[in-house]
Amino acid sequence: MLLDVRHLTKEYRRGVRANDDISFTLDAGQILGLFGHNGAGKTTLLNQVAGLTRPTAGSIRVDGHDPVADPAAARRVCSLQPQAQAPLDGVTPRQAIEILARIRGARRRRARDRAAELIAALDLAEWADTIGEKLSGGVRRLTAFCMAAAEPGRLVMFDEPTNDVDPVRRRLLWGQIRALADAGCAVVLVTHNVVEAERGVDRLVVLDRGRVLARGTPAQLREMHGARLRLELVVADTADADRLAADAAGTGWGAGDAVVNGRRVVVPIEAAAAAAALAWAQRERGAARIDEFAVTPTSLEDVYVSLTEEADRAFMAA
Amino acid sequence: MRSWLRSYWLLLRWNLLRSRTDLPLLFVVQTLLGVGVVIGFAFLVPAIDRSTVLYLSTGAPTVGLITVGMVALPQMVAHHKLTGIFDYVRAMPVPRLAMLAADASVWVALTLPGLAAALGVAALRFHLSFRVSPLVVPAVLLVAATCVAVGYAIGYAARPAITGMVTQVIVVVALMFAPVSFPADRMPGWLAAAHRWLPFEYMAQAIRETVNVPPGGVPVVPFAVLAGWLAVGLAVTYRIMTRRT
Numbered sequence: 001m002l003l004d005v006r007h008l009t010k011e012y013r014r015g016v017r018a019n020d021d022i023s024f025t026l027d028a029g030q031i032l033g034l035f036g037h038n039g040a041g042k043t044t045l046l047n048q049v050a051g052l053t054r055p056t057a058g059s060i061r062v063d064g065h066d067p068v069a070d071p072a073a074a075r076r077v078c079s080l081q082p083q084a085q086a087p088l089d090g091v092t093p094r095q096a097i098e099i100l101a102r103i104r105g106a107r108r109r110r111a112r113d114r115a116a117e118l119i120a121a122l123d124l125a126e127w128a129d130t131i132g133e134k135l136s137g138g139v140r141r142l143t144a145f146c147m148a149a150a151e152p153g154r155l156v157m158f159d160e161p162t163n164d165v166d167p168v169r170r171r172l173l174w175g176q177i178r179a180l181a182d183a184g185c186a187v188v189l190v191t192h193n194v195v196e197a198e199r200g201v202d203r204l205v206v207l208d209r210g211r212v213l214a215r216g217t218p219a220q221l222r223e224m225h226g227a228r229l230r231l232e233l234v235v236a237d238t239a240d241a242d243r244l245a246a247d248a249a250g251t252g253w254g255a256g257d258a259v260v261n262g263r264r265v266v267v268p269i270e271a272a273a274a275a276a277a278l279a280w281a282q283r284e285r286g287a288a289r290i291d292e293f294a295v296t297p298t299s300l301e302d303v304y305v306s307l308t309e310e311a312d313r314a315f316m317a318a
Numbered sequence: 319m320r321s322w323l324r325s326y327w328l329l330l331r332w333n334l335l336r337s338r339t340d341l342p343l344l345f346v347v348q349t350l351l352g353v354g355v356v357i358g359f360a361f362l363v364p365a366i367d368r369s370t371v372l373y374l375s376t377g378a379p380t381v382g383l384i385t386v387g388m389v390a391l392p393q394m395v396a397h398h399k400l401t402g403i404f405d406y407v408r409a410m411p412v413p414r415l416a417m418l419a420a421d422a423s424v425w426v427a428l429t430l431p432g433l434a435a436a437l438g439v440a441a442l443r444f445h446l447s448f449r450v451s452p453l454v455v456p457a458v459l460l461v462a463a464t465c466v467a468v469g470y471a472i473g474y475a476a477r478p479a480i481t482g483m484v485t486q487v488i489v490v491v492a493l494m495f496a497p498v499s500f501p502a503d504r505m506p507g508w509l510a511a512a513h514r515w516l517p518f519e520y521m522a523q524a525i526r527e528t529v530n531v532p533p534g535g536v537p538v539v540p541f542a543v544l545a546g547w548l549a550v551g552l553a554v555t556y557r558i559m560t561r562r563t
Contacts, residue, residue: 084402
């Protein structure tokens with residue numbers, strides 16, 4: 001086990017609980033996705049693992065080291081890409097990646113090779129020798145990723161690495177994250193992009209107001225919602241959307257509140273009711289009230305949204 | 319020790335690379351400031367005697383060291399705090415003191431040409447010859463290191479907005495209200511007394527009395543007081559660097 005977090009609690013001075021009794025473990029070769037709204041406590045968690053913030057209670061072990069007692073050892077074991085932009089003014093991505101790899105202990109030759117390898121893998125050659133001030137946000141973010149990944153520690157943590165990155169390079173980035181895990185690193189990744197993470201992570205932890213709301217593999221989390229599907233409708237007339245949503249919910253096979261967004265209506269349904277739902281949708285389309293419809297499996301994003309909404313309701317009620 | 323030196327060297331390279339666009343400009347500003355104070359202040363003073371010139375020509379580089387170490391540097395730290403670079407650097411696996419030393423090296427090196435230029439201009443402009451002691455080298459390094467250490471302590475300990483204000487005050491005090499470019503006996507008693515506890519007067523004295531050794535020899539007191547300020551600055555800086563919230 002490479003990372004072992006037990007009952008971790010972090011309370012800031014004014015009584016704000018950023019982390020509240022968080023426990024999870026992570027093995028080498030695995031990618032853990034850390035989800036949660038802004039302010040859910042994700043960055044605080046990473047900072048404690050990296051030895052930058054001291055926990056109020058609980059324990060952390062990073063490859064056998066305790067970041068509270070020996071923060072220098074924790075920093076050697078784990079490389080971190082913080083959420084803030086890396087200091088790139090005056091330096092080119094190639095220089096920054098090479099120097100950071102060397103600072104993390106790589107020899108000159110290895111640093112040069114790794115920088116070249118990552119630059120090629122993320123298709124950054126065009127900007128590899130442009131100084132930081134002239135780089136776009138996305139290229140800066142990718143460079144920061146490479147700076148953490150060039151000579152990785154046994155644990156690599158990325159805080160929102162895909163922000164500002166274009167879709168093609170995001171895919172390349174996920175490839176490199178997987179390559180790190182395949183090389184034996186444990187990877188922790190903070191992201192808001194649940195759709196991408198669903199394919200990229202092995203396990204995930206959902207945080208809400210500092211607490212663990214759910215954890216498991218993506219499949220396990222989807223199963224929490226049982227055998228649910230979603231019926232997606234594109235209505236012909238926006239004015240009809242609310243009425244159709246109410247109709248669908250009132251038919252008896254709806255399994256929750258419909259979501260209306262312009263002409264788009266999404267209704268959660270039980271799997272057993274799929275045939276009835278399809279028949280209803282077919283009739284509505286026959287009557288020209290619906291342009292398109294589809295029944296799809298519940299995505300991790302749906303699970304995430306409903307989990308956090310439930311938590312919100314519970315919080316409001318309390 | 320080897321890993322310490324390796325970290326220091328790599329961080330120094332990293333700093334030089336990052337600041338290579340600003341360095342030439344800072345270099346020029348520093349040199350002009352040193353020369354400018356010598357020539358400009360001479361206009362303010364109607365009767366220039368040897369003592370005045372000595373105060374001006376050694377006070378100018380002292381002011382230069384103070385503005386770099388205790389003004390520009392804390393402002394840079396404040397900027398790094400605001401942009402997140404501070405946190406980024408804190409997460410790097412390097413010894414904290416190697417990081418400080420790498421930063422300080424660049425800043426100290428930056429101030430040296432200004433010092434040489436000010437003394438050179440004073441010698442040429444006022445036909446002055448100095449009785450230079452070899453202790454001038456440790457004196458300059460001690461003053462520079464003290465400025466840098468106190469500058470870091472301010473930048474690290476204070477919030478960025480406060481740092482901005484404190485550094486403005488330091489500029490005004492160092493230029494006009496500290497016995498740096500003129501003798502302390504021209505100041506009101508209470509202000510002269512206050513400067514017994516502040517580092518500015520001792521910085522000026524350490525440089526002035528090693529550039530031109532007084533009949534009694536190089537005094538020890540300024541060195542001792544500056545060493546104290548250096549220790550305090552380093553302790554505060556190190557404490558905050560390794561502190562975890």
